[in-house]
Amino acid sequence: MDSLTQAALGAAVGGAVLGRRLGRKAVLLGALLGTLPDLDVVLDYGDAVANVTEHRGVSHSLFVLTGLASLLALLFQRFAPIRNISLGHWWTFFVLCLVSHPLLDALTTYGTQLWWPLDAGPSAYPIVFIIDPLYTLALLGGLLAALVGPRVRRACVWGLALSCSYLLFAAGAKLTVEQRLAPALAARGLASAPRLVQPTPFNTLVWRATVIDGDDHYEALVGLFDGAAPPSLERYRRGAEWQPLALSHPRGERLAWFAGPFLRYEVRDHQGQETLIATDLRLGFPGFHPFAFTLATREGGTWQPVLVSEQLASPYQANGDRRQALARLASRLWGPEPPLCTSHFVAAEWIVEAPSHC
Structure with a gap:
């Protein structure tokens, strides 16, 4: 998905996890984490084929991102301790903000290499286009309410609920289309x-x-x-x-x-x-x-x-x-x-x- 959507998703996840304890700081930190995996676009792998096929590789691996989240949780617990935030809270925050990015990418056409370094190929179940205004607006609506209102966590949860409902609609639409398409394909062998x-x-x-x-x-x-x-x-x-x-x-x-x-x-x-x-x-x-x-x-x-x-x-x-x-x-x-x-x-x-x- 596009960078704006990924930042909005990370922000909404961050606010939903730690909004009650960190307030709007959880939203801002979540937005930063949500865009972090796409920094691999600045890497040049040598030619056009490599640049396209290596993108969404190591930086989108569930293994790598979970390891990075664990390291960040330990660092924040050690060097930026907050009394009501435990190591488990930090770990949940960092894991969900980071892995939500490739999981959303897996719902687009090109998918993502969730299981890197295993040579399994990209994982893809396309139900949304790489830019989908309705999905993004659902997240942004919740974030706007979180940034201007008093209940950060509640607003972020509502934004996630609306955006996830849209994904469920998209999955149902895909199943409907596949059922309508099946007879036409069968008639052609x-x-x-x-x-x-x-x-x-x-x-x-x-x-x-x-x-x-x-x-x-x-x-x-x-x-x-x-x-x-x-x-x-x-x-x-x-x-x-x-x-x-x-x-x-x-x-x-x-x-x-x-x-x-x-x-x-x-x-x-x-x-x-x-x-x-x-x-x-x-x-x-x-x-x-x-x-x-x-x-x-x-x-x-x-x-x-x-x-x-x-x-x-x-x-x-x-x-x-x-x-x-x-x-x-x-x-x-x-x-x-x-x-x-x-x-x-x-x-x-x-x-x-x-x-x-x-």
Whole structure:
């Protein structure tokens, strides 16, 4: 999640745990702790693939953060003792303020490496977009009441209760969408295909489903207010013929570890060279995928891994721009019409099948 939301969550947790004993100081210290794990963004791991896949790693590990919380609790108990705050209170405060950050990140598309250093890959159960105004406002409302009112702990608890209720709503919405999507996938023989169901930007009313089937991937938008309208699937090429080449290089392996099967591969000219590029299909939607990475270049008839991977912008936006896409998405929130046809934003050579209404 964004830094503002993480600070608000840490502040609300801090106020709920120690607001009665520390007052508004618990809110301020909680906000600082809530943003602490994201300081890893200042680290440069050497290239674009490493920077994306290493983020939310060591600094988001439950093991590391629990150890850090224990150390901080001991230090505060030793050097900043407060009569009515025990070591157990300090430990609970620091643990909850710190680990709430990666636990919330785990509810977004990219998830987080909760079990680092175990090589388990990112843990993700996406029920909220990386920026969700309603979730953030629920927390900020409680914090505002805590900062101006006399009952710090009570206000923070109410903010957490409202924000957690929103997460429960989002989880229920995801289950509803998955149930509506199941018959459409079964009709295509995709019942057991790898899939990712996630909310579209800034809301939990319209959800995007991405399904992988060999050389193809399917996209569908399903809204809570779609009524009886069945989900329509758009089918795209995935460039799977380039996957073995990508996986033969360390950066390709790392991306596959990070994104699973949700990658598209292509070869295109980049700076005058034939370049193998992998695009993460999870974030954004067709035509607007922000994470595409160079992996290898063809030199003298053979493929060589790039020395430093670059992150590239998507070139397939000839039929529209982000503003137009977001406007269509906003009009899609309250029902199936007008449809948001993602194929409008994708180069024709990547489209295998678009619904008739597109």
